[in-house]
Amino acid sequence: GNFVQTSTGILNLNLGSAIPTGPQFDQLVITGTATLAGTLNINLTNGFVPLSGTALPVMTFASVIGNFATINFPSQNFQAIFTLTNLLIGTGIPTDTTEFWTNPSSGDWSVASNWSLDRIPIPADNVFIGVPGVTVTHSGIDNIASLTTLGPVVLKGGVLTVTHGMTLNTVNGTLDIGDTNSAGTLILSGTQTVAGSGSIVFGANPANQMIVDGGQTTFGPHVLIDGQNGVIASTAGGTVVNQGTLADDVAG
Numbered sequence: 001g002n003f004v005q006t007s008t009g010i011l012n013l014n015l016g017s018a019i020p021t022g023p024q025f026d027q028l029v030i031t032g033t034a035t036l037a038g039t040l041n042i043n044l045t046n047g048f049v050p051l052s053g054t055a056l057p058v059m060t061f062a063s064v065i066g067n068f069a070t071i072n073f074p075s076q077n078f079q080a081i082f083t084l085t086n087l088l089i090g091t092g093i094p095t096d097t098t099e100f101w102t103n104p105s106s107g108d109w110s111v112a113s114n115w116s117l118d119r120i121p122i123p124a125d126n127v128f129i130g131v132p133g134v135t136v137t138h139s140g141i142d143n144i145a146s147l148t149t150l151g152p153v154v155l156k157g158g159v160l161t162v163t164h165g166m167t168l169n170t171v172n173g174t175l176d177i178g179d180t181n182s183a184g185t186l187i188l189s190g191t192q193t194v195a196g197s198g199s200i201v202f203g204a205n206p207a208n209q210m211i212v213d214g215g216q217t218t219f220g221p222h223v224l225i226d227g228q229n230g231v232i233a234s235t236a237g238g239t240v241v242n243q244g245t246l247a248d249d250v251a252g
Helices: none
Strands: 010-015 033-036 038-045 054-060 063-066 071-073 078-082 084-091 127-130 136-138 141-144 144-149 153-155 158-161 166-170 176-177 185-189 192-196 201-202 209-213 216-220 223-226 231-235 239-242
Touching: 127 201, 166 176, 176 185, 231 239
Parallel strands: 010 038, 033 063, 038 071, 127 144, 136 153, 141 158, 144 166, 153 176, 158 185, 166 192, 176 201, 185 209, 192 216, 201 223, 209 231, 216 239
Antiparallel strands: 054 084, 078 084
């Protein structure tokens, strides 16, 4: 159904974990239209502090009219992000982000409804995946500007091309090239940097590829490149600059 909050209304939402389906995470699910006014209070409970870069879906709706007049956060580090079908409470989200993952569950990159703009990311997009506990699976042929992720992205077949860098945040921020059944290809096109403290992990398929296509790709000091099988290659004079750890169990 629909939800209407008037100018005198107050909505209190408590966040005690980062798992939207968990018992300590308040999420208002509206199957129809949300008409918003009044006040929204976001409270942290049980000592929970979201990781920087997290986007938590506290409200879902089919459509939205209006906005809260006042949103009270636990601190100044938080921000409210409205998408077509979600209200996300974020902290430390990159300011240049143009497309968010909003599905509270794991899912397929190619499903438009999983994304904030209700479309698959396009070449101009700076993509952010910050919903805790999800794994995003990619199997198409897509180009994006940049990728920042807090969780695993798995390339199961297909090709993902990135032109302006990646940030793999935390130990869970991994980009898996291929899995046990499918080969994947990552193309880093043009001069860019892969930053953060996550990993690029090659799966078992020998057809897995990471291609540095022109320019210089710098892998930051806390980035690990590891895995089972595949090839690291350069085309169009591409240069790999490794400041992190490149494990010798990856063919190259």
